Structure formats: structure tokens, C-alpha cells
Amino acid sequence: MTFSSALTLAAGAVLVCAVIVLWLTSVHAVIRVVAVQGMALGTVAMLLGVYQHDIGLMATAAVVLLLKGVAIPFLLGRAGGKSPATRETRPLVNVPASLVTSAILIVVAFLTARGIGRFVGTSAGALVPVGVATLLIGFFVLVTRRRPVFQIVGLLMVDNGIALVAFLSTAGVPFLIELGVSLDILLGVVVLMVLTRRLRTEFDDVDLDELQELHD
Amino acid sequence: MFLLFLLLLPLLGGAAIAAAPKHPLVGWFGVVTNGGALILGIILAVRVVRTAPLTGAWGILRADALSAFMVVVIGAVAFLASWLGIHTMALDRHDGHFTPGRATGYGVLVQAFVGTMLLAVLAANLGVLWVAVEATTIVTTFLVGYRRTKGSLEASWKYLVICSVGIALAFLGTVLVYLAALHAGGHSAHALDWTSLMANARHLDPSVMRLAFALLVLGYGTKVGLAPMHSWLPDAHSQAPAPVSALMSGVLLTVAFYAILRFKAVVDLTLGPAYPRTLLVIVGLLSLAVAASLLIAQRDYKRMLAYSSIEHMGLIALGAAAGIRLAIAAVLLQILGHGLTKTVLFLTSGEIMAEEGTSQIDDVRTLLARRPVLGGLFGVGLVALLGLPPFSLFSSELLMTRAEFQVGLGWVAVVAVGLMVVIFVAVVGHARHMLMGPSDVSGTTPPPPRWVAAPLVGGLAICGFIGVFAWPLSGLLQAAARVVTP
Numbered sequence: 039m040t041f042s043s044a045l046t047l048a049a050g051a052v053l054v055c056a057v058i059v060l061w062l063t064s065v066h067a068v069i070r071v072v073a074v075q076g077m078a079l080g081t082v083a084m085l086l087g088v089y090q091h092d093i094g095l096m097a098t099a100a101v102v103l104l105l106k107g108v109a110i111p112f113l114l115g116r117a118g119g120k121s122p123a124t125r126e127t128r129p130l131v132n133v134p135a136s137l138v139t140s141a142i143l144i145v146v147a148f149l150t151a152r153g154i155g156r157f158v159g160t161s162a163g164a165l166v167p168v169g170v171a172t173l174l175i176g177f178f179v180l181v182t183r184r185r186p187v188f189q190i191v192g193l194l195m196v197d198n199g200i201a202l203v204a205f206l207s208t209a210g211v212p213f214l215i216e217l218g219v220s221l222d223i224l225l226g227v228v229v230l231m232v233l234t235r236r237l238r239t240e241f242d243d244v245d246l247d248e249l250q251e252l253h254d
Numbered sequence: 255m256f257l258l259f260l261l262l263l264p265l266l267g268g269a270a271i272a273a274a275p276k277h278p279l280v281g282w283f284g285v286v287t288n289g290g291a292l293i294l295g296i297i298l299a300v301r302v303v304r305t306a307p308l309t310g311a312w313g314i315l316r317a318d319a320l321s322a323f324m325v326v327v328i329g330a331v332a333f334l335a336s337w338l339g340i341h342t343m344a345l346d347r348h349d350g351h352f353t354p355g356r357a358t359g360y361g362v363l364v365q366a367f368v369g370t371m372l373l374a375v376l377a378a379n380l381g382v383l384w385v386a387v388e389a390t391t392i393v394t395t396f397l398v399g400y401r402r403t404k405g406s407l408e409a410s411w412k413y414l415v416i417c418s419v420g421i422a423l424a425f426l427g428t429v430l431v432y433l434a435a436l437h438a439g440g441h442s443a444h445a446l447d448w449t450s451l452m453a454n455a456r457h458l459d460p461s462v463m464r465l466a467f468a469l470l471v472l473g474y475g476t477k478v479g480l481a482p483m484h485s486w487l488p489d490a491h492s493q494a495p496a497p498v499s500a501l502m503s504g505v506l507l508t509v510a511f512y513a514i515l516r517f518k519a520v521v522d523l524t525l526g527p528a529y530p531r532t533l534l535v536i537v538g539l540l541s542l543a544v545a546a547s548l549l550i551a552q553r554d555y556k557r558m559l560a561y562s563s564i565e566h567m568g569l570i571a572l573g574a575a576a577g578i579r580l581a582i583a584a585v586l587l588q589i590l591g592h593g594l595t596k597t598v599l600f601l602t603s604g605e606i607m608a609e610e611g612t613s614q615i616d617d618v619r620t621l622l623a624r625r626p627v628l629g630g631l632f633g634v635g636l637v638a639l640l641g642l643p644p645f646s647l648f649s650s651e652l653l654m655t656r657a658e659f660q661v662g663l664g665w666v667a668v669v670a671v672g673l674m675v676v677i678f679v680a681v682v683g684h685a686r687h688m689l690m691g692p693s694d695v696s697g698t699t700p701p702p703p704r705w706v707a708a709p710l711v712g713g714l715a716i717c718g719f720i721g722v723f724a725w726p727l728s729g730l731l732q733a734a735a736r737v738v739t740p
Contacts, residue, residue: 157462158433173426180419189415196422204429208436211381211429212443214314218385219425225392226418233399233411240404252405252489254548254557 041089042161048085049165051078052202053144056175056195060136063125065187069114072191076106079198083205086162094213095205105220106198110227114187130182140175147171154207162206169206173199186234190227197223257310257317260294260325261372263287264332268365275358281340284365288336291372292329298322303733309378316378316448319733320586324375324512326730327590330716331504331597332368337709338601339364339497341702345608346495360400360495366393367501371509381446383513384421384428387477390506391417397498398490409486409493416486420476424513427469431517434458434466448516452740455523464529467521470514471533477510478567480537481544488548491560492613496604499556503563504597508589511570515582518574519738527577534575535666541568542673549680555606556613558684559599562639565677566592572663572670573654581657582735584650587727591638591646591717598713599635602628605702615684620691627701629689631710636685638717640678645714646721 039047055075062068080103087095131139147170155166176195183189204210211219267287271280299322302308307318317325343357370393374386391414399410428446435445438457444450476483491499518530545565552558566588573585606621606628607613621629638645651674658667701707720727 153461154430154433154465157437157459177419180415186411193415193418193422196419200422200426200429203426204432208429208433209442211432211446215379215381215385215446218382219388222385222388222392226388226414229392229395230411230414233395233407233414236399236402237407237411240402240407252408252493254488254552 041085045082045085045162046165048078048081049168049202049206051075052082052198053168053172053175056172056199057137057140059179059191059195060140060175061133063129063133065125065185066115068188068191069111072114072194073107073111075195075198076108076111077103079201079205080107082202083210086205086209090209092209095210098210098213098216101216101220102201105224106194110194110224113227113231114190129184136178136182139178143174143178144171147174151203154203158207162209165206166203169199169202169204171199172202175199186230186237190230190234193230194223194227255310256294256298257308257315257376260291260298261311261315261369261376263291263294264365264368264372268362268369271358271361271365275354280358280361281343284336284339284361285333287365288329288332288368291368292326292333295322295325295329299326299730303729313447314378314382315376317376318737319730320512320515320735320737321375323586323590323730323734324509325372327508327593328368328371328375328505330590330713331501331593334594334597334601334709334713335497335500335504336364338500338604338706339495341706342495342497342604342608356400360397363393363397364498364501367397367498367506371505374509375512378448379446380431380448380451380513380516381428383516384425387424387474387510387513388418388421390509391421391477394494394498394502394506398494400495400498401493403493405489406493409489413486413490416483417477420473420483422473423469423476424473427466427473427517430462430466430469431458431520434462437462451520452523455520458520458524460525463521463524467517467525467530468533470517471530471537474510474513474517475537478507478514478571479541479564480567480571481540481564484541484544484564487564488557488560491563491600492554492556496600496607499559499604500597500600503560503600504593507563507567508570508593511567511574511589515574515585515738518577519740522577523740531575531577531661531663534571535663538568538571538575539666539669539673541565541571542670542677546673546676546680549677552680552684553615554613555615555618555684555688556600556603558615558681559596559603562677562681563592563596565674566596569651569654569670569674572658572666575666576654576657576661576663577739578657578661579732579735579739580660581654582739583731584653584657586731586734587646587720588650588654590720590727591650594713594717595635595638595645595647598631598710598717599639602631602635602710605706606632609699615688618688620689622689623692625699625701627707631707631714633685633689634714636681638714640681641674644721645717647717649721649724 083099148167151167151170180192270283309316370389377383395414438454479487545561641647641651655667
């Protein structure tokens with residue numbers, strides 16, 4: 039397998055995971071899919087790092103694999119597993135309509151991000167629209183799913199999409215910044231999970247659109 | 255070393271609070287270290303204006319006049335907020351609101367909050383700036399949800415999710431700037447450094463930078479509270495404890511705007527001023543319109559202050575849109591004036607809320623007769639906030655309007671002034687309702703202790719002073735404006 043086809047495969051896996059999330063309603067299954075997505079993302083970074091003999095990028099890839107492939111899904115699983123209701127029962131947009139929307143989002147991503155891909159000018163750069171599509175689908179999950187864990191997953195997918203764009207277009211931001219970014223994401227997920235737990239004790243198993251205390 | 259010490263000082267305060275939570279003076283640890291940061295900020299400002307920008311911590315930190323100015327604003331607001339925080343915590347303890355452990359957590363998080371904001375304005379690298387701004391969101395989430403009521407939990411969830419999405423877009427924008435910088439021949443380790451970006455600005459790819467700047471305005475704009483990405487702001491500001499609202503409204507919003515100012519300076523060189531101007535005019539006018547329409551029928555005085563923050567961020571965006579040196583100096587003066595005034599107002603509103611037990615405008619009446627000190631502070635604070643002389647917001651708003659006319663944005667200035675008049679009438683109406691009228695209760699209640707009122711009076715006095723005498727600041731303001739208008 040050549041470098042560019044391996045890269046395409048790994049980047050494609052990131053996007054496929056995003057679409058699968060739309061299809062699933064079980065919290066546990068979704069967390070597993072996000073773990074796979076994180077690993078695919080780390081693989082993209084690792085492939086680029088090995089190909090370009092870039093030690094910093096390889097280190098970044100290791101951080102991503104560990105954090106997004108293992109640590110965050112593990113933490114999410116602990117929070118999600120304790121919840122009595124582990125299914126997204128009433129998403130604002132149902133599954134078939136979500137899948138159709140994702141197809142539209144992918145087309146939009148390819149139309150808008152082609153220019154960036156051409157500007158980058160490498161075979162990796164041509165895959166930038168895949169990252170943008172992942173980002174858009176992440177957004178879609180965030181606005182249409184009502185379980186807290188699904189919203190966290192949506193945020194992670196937005197983030198993975200952006201990270202994919204960064205790896206493919208610039209071979210990743212410098213290692214120091216990547217470390218800071220990863221730390222922020224990890225802490226952000228931890229804070230969101232603590233909030234989820236507090237929401238559950240206060241509201242007694244909440245759907246987020248039932249949060250309507252505050253308005254003008 | 256100097257910059258590193260300045261950055262670590264508030265964190266040292268936080269460490270001291272964590273180490274000795276039972277010390278009788280534990281509340282003052284934060285006040286002392288934040289006051290120290292303010293003094294160091296003033297020393298830094300004098301130094302960079304007289305000589306050259308300062309770097310530190312192996313090139314990660316850098317302070318030019320603009321950074322130094324922001325450090326002064328952060329230091330001043332943090333000093334006031336942590337001072338009043340002692341009283342807020344004491345009142346909460348009195349109400350049995352919380353356990354001692356939570357008070358310690360509060361103190362540590364406030365210090366971490368101040369530290370991350372200082373890192374944001376002292377970062378030499380625009381990637382580090384992003385990391386710091388995202389970190390401010392994370393440390394403030396628990397502060398917003400501190401009271402653990404349903405409302406405050408809802409506010410903190412919304413705050414974290416909306417701001418995380420916004421800041422993710424800003425990261426995409428930063429990645430695109432990095433891409434453009436690498437293609438312009440930048441070295442990967444320094445491509446995002448502010449100095450090298452400015453030096454290479456004319457060689458960056460225009461179409462990539464156009465997209466990047468739109469994402470950055472959208473992303474950091476979420477954190478600034480610019481419409482239409484403002485929906486988290488009124489909830490978070492009204493639910494957080496008063497000192498946290500003061501810090502968020504007084505400086506956090508403008509720290510995020512500082513990021514936009516930095517990127518705008520680069521994009522001005524790459525694309526010319528027309529494109530950033532258009533974007534900023536759109537979000538600025540939209541913010542003013544949203545603030546005006548929601549202030550008219552506002553029923554909650556903390557939300558009233560929150561919408562007024564959206565108004566002021568809109569005005570700042572319009573000033574930045576004008577973009578000439580006069581306008582930027584006025585924007586910075588507005589950042590300082592708004593920071594101090596809004597801090598005093600939020601802190602006073604916290605005291606009023608503790609005394610009256612409600613944040614509804616309808617339920618508070620004849621405040622001036624019953625509580626002359628708090629009512630007086632609130633009234634004078636609103637006069638300052640509405641931009642009446644002699645307070646500094648009057649001069650900065652006048653200067654921004656003049657600058658807008660100078661660059662041909664006269665129609666924008668006219669629309670903005672029209673919306674400001676609407677806001678003026680709305681806020682004066684609410685204030686009259688809360689403050690005026692004869693006292694129907696016999697005997698007045700005891701005023702707040704002197705040590706609580708003193709910093710509030712001091713904050714307003716400084717606003718009045720810099721409104722009349724610009725001299726202590728004019729050199730710094732001009733030097734800071736020069737940084738982003740080369």
C-alpha cells in the first residue's frame with residue numbers, strides 16, 4: 039500500500055466514523071466509534087510524521103492516539119455508563135434524515151474546501167475537505183442530539199475535524215501548541231463530564247432542551 | 255524573568271489559598287497578588303513605552319505597549335473583583351450557601367482565571383494565545399456554576415458548549431493563518447509569532463487569509479459576546495457570582511477582542527482595511543441592535559448589565575472597524591473605561607442582590623432612599639456606563655464616533671448613536687424604577703462596611719479622573735495603538 043492510499047484510508051475512516059455516529063442511538067456504541075475516530079486521526083498524523091521524518095509530528099501523533107483514542111473515550115465511558123438512560127431516544131432530527139443531511143454536508147465541505155486543498159498543493163492537502171466534512175457533521179450532532187454525552191461527542195468530532203485539517207494542510211501546528219491544545223481539550227471534556235453529573239443530580243436525568251430556566 | 259514573574263504572581267496567590275485555606279486572612283491573598291500584578295503591569299507599561307518590547311520565558315512571552323495596557327486593565331479589574339469577592343464569600347457563608355472546600359475552590363479558580371488572561375495578552379505566539387483563551391473558558395465554567403442552582407448549571411453548560419464551538423472555529427482560523435505563513439516562507443517554529451507574522455503579512459495568501467479572518471472573528475467573537483454568537487453571555491453573566499461576572503464582563507470579553515485586534519492588524523496589511531472593516535461593522539451593528547431590543551423590556555438588573563456589555567462590545571467592534579490610530583486609541587480607552595465601570599456595577603449589583611434577595615427590577619424600589627450608599631454607587635455607575643461626562647466612556651465614545659466619520663463610516667456612526675439613544679432611554683427608565691421614590695420603610699438599613707464601599711468608590715473615581723485628565727494614559731494609549739496600526 040502506498041503512502042497516499044494509506045493516508046486516504048485513514049482520513050476516510052475519520053469521516054466514516056462521523057457518519058456512523060449519526061446512525062447510532064446507544065451511548066456506549068457512540069463512545070466506541072469516537073475512540074476509533076481518534077485512533078484514525080492519530081494514524082493520519084503518524085503516517086505524515088513517518089513519511090516526512092518529522093519527530094515533532096510523530097510525538098504529536100502519539101499524544102493524539104493516547105488522548106483521543108484511549109483516555110477521553112475511557113473517561114466518557116465512565117460517565118455515560120452510570121447514566122440510567124443510555125440511549126438517545128428522541129433526537130431532534132431522526133436517523134434517516136440525519137444521514138441525508140450528512141450527505142449534503144459532505145458535498146458542501148468538498149465544494150467549499152477544495153480551494154484550500156489546491157492551495158496546499160500536496161496529496162495530503164487534497165484530503166482537507168474530509169476534515170471539513172467531519173467538522174460539519176460534528177456541528178450537526180451538537181445541535182440535533184439532546185443527551186449530554188452526545189453533545190460532548192459532537193464537540194469532539196468538531197475538534198477532530200479541525201485537527202485533521204491541521205495535519206493535512208500544515209503537518210500539524212508546532213508540538214508545544216499541540217500539547218496546550220490537547221490539554222485544553224482533555225480538561226474541557228473533564229469539566230463537561232462533571233457538569234453532566236451535576237445536571238443529572240439536579241434535574242434527574244436530563245434532556246438538554248429541557249433546560250429552560252433562563253430566558254428573556 | 256520579569257514577564258514570567260508577572261504571569262506567575264496570581265497563580266502564586268492561588269497556590270497560597272490552596273495551601274492555607276484556614277488562614278484568617280486567606281481572602282486577601284488574591285487581593286494582594288492581583289494588586290501586585292496591577293503594579294507590575296504599570297511598571298511594565300512605563301518600561302515598554304520608554305524603551306522597547308520585552309520578551310521572556312524562552313520567547314514564549316512578549317510584551318509590547320498593547321500587551322502592557324491589557325495587563326493593566328486585567329490587574330485593575332482583578333484587584334477590585336477579588337477585594338469584593340471577600341465580602342461576597344462572607345455573605346454566602348452567612349447564608350449557609352456552601353462548604354469551606356468550595357470557597358477554597360472558588361479562590362483558586364479565580365486566580366487561575368486571572369493567570370490565563372494574563373497569559374493570553376502576554377503570549378508572543380498566536381497559537382499560545384488560543385490555548386490561553388480556551389483555558390479561560392475551562393476555568394470559568396465552574397465559577398459560573400458555582401451556586402449549583404438549576405439556572406447556574408444551565409448557564410455553565412451553555413457557556414462551555416457554545417464557547418468551545420466558537421473557540422474551535424478560531425483554532426481553524428489560526429491553522430489557516432499558520433498555513434498561509436508557512437507558504438510565505440515562515441519557519442514552522444516561529445510562523446505564528448506575532449512579530450514574524452507582521453513582518454510577512456504582505457506576502458500571505460489573500461484568499462486563505464480572508465477565510466481565516468472570517469473564522470477568527472466568528473470564533474473569538476463568540477467569546478467577546480458579539481451578536482449573533484452572544485446567546486451564552488446574558489445567562490452566564492447573570493448566574494455567576496458578582497465578582498466573576500465583573501471579571502468576565504470587565505476583562506474576559508475584551509481579552510478575546512484583543513485577539514481579534516492582533517489578527518486584524520495582520521489582515522489589514524494582507525488584504526487592506528476594507529474587508530475586516532465590513533465584517534466588524536456587521537457584527538458591531540448587530541450587537542448594538544440586539545442589546546437595544548432586549549434592554550427595552552428587561553426585567554432583571556444583572557441581565558441588563560449583561561446586555562449593556564454586548565452593547566459596549568458592539569461599540570468597540572465599530573471603533574476597531576474604523577481602524578485608524580485615533581480610533582484604536584479610543585477603543586483601548588473604551589476597554590479600560592468599560593472594564594472599570596462594569597466591574598463596579600456588577601459588584602454593586604451583587605451587594606444589592608444580597609441585601610434585597612432578588613435580581614428582578616420590579617421588586618427593587620426606592621433604593622436611593624433606603625440604601626443611599628449602594629443606590630448612589632449604582633446610579634453613578636450607570637451614569638458612567640451610559641457615557642455621560644465627566645466619565646471616560648464619554649471621551650472614548652466621542653473619539654470613536656469622530657474616527658468613524660473620518661474614515662467615511664458616517665452612516666454607521668449615525669445608526670450607532672441612534673441605537674445608543676434607545677439604550678440610554680431604556681436603562682434610565684429601569685434605573686429610575688429601582689432608585690427613585692420616597693422611602694416607605696421607616697429607618698434606613700445600615701450601609702455596607704467602609705472597606706466594601708471604598709474600592710467601588712475608588713473605581714468610579716478613577717473613571718472620572720481619566721475622563722477629565724488623559725495625561726497619565728495618553729502616551730501608553732498612543733504607543734499601544736501604534737502596535738496594531740503600523
